[in-house]
């Protein structure tokens with residue numbers, strides 16, 4: 001094995017000679033590359049673009065601009081890592097991406113619910 005500070009070409013050859021890397025099909029790599037270049041669009045939502053009036057505060061104004069708003073913490077802090085059965089053994093990057101998507105969906109749901117309650121009482 002080449003030392004990390006050794007010959008770069010040798011390091012690259014060793015990397016591509018690894019059985020797990022060499023076994024990858026070119027079509028799989030191209031599919032993964034295309035998926036990375038064109039990620040799935042975010043879900044359709046009625047959540048307006050946020051504003052950041054103060055450090056740590058993300059504000060969502062009423063889409064009708066009546067003066068009402070809903071605040072969310074910019075950084076909600078650590079959350080438990082969700083590991084489903086089908087994610088067992090998956091790479092950590094994919095699992096973190098799925099958890100970030102779950103947190104985004106939860107945020108959108110909270111803001112949509114707040115806007116919906118506001119519409120029921122304020123409009």
Ligand SMILES: [Zn+2]
Pocket residue numbers: 062063064065066067068118122123
């Ligand atoms: Zn309103």
